[in-house]
Amino acid sequence: MSVRRQIKEAAGYVKEEAFENGDSPESKRKAQEGRDLRNEGRIEDGKPPETGVPGTQD
Template sequence: MSIEGKAKEAAGFVKEELNEHGNSLEAKQKAQEGRDLRNEGRIGDGKDPKLTEPGTGHDEK
């Protein structure tokens, strides 16, 4: 795992968590940006992107 990939995944996770429960369009967009950043970091480290709904506890596959 690269440090850059870990940093992107962590930053994306934080951004998503901070905004996923907001009802405004801006909050939803920021949450999606966080998901995209998190998945970009995962792909950069050779992992599959997370495609399940956040907070569901589903496996990553």
């Protein structure tokens, strides 16, 4: 696992968690950007993307 991929995944996770509870369209957009970044890091590392409901471990 490269450091760059780990950073992408961690940064995406933090961004998603920071904005997932917002009600504004801007918050929802930023949370989705976080999910996309996290999944991009996971895919680059050969892991499957997280497809569960945000905020759950499913």
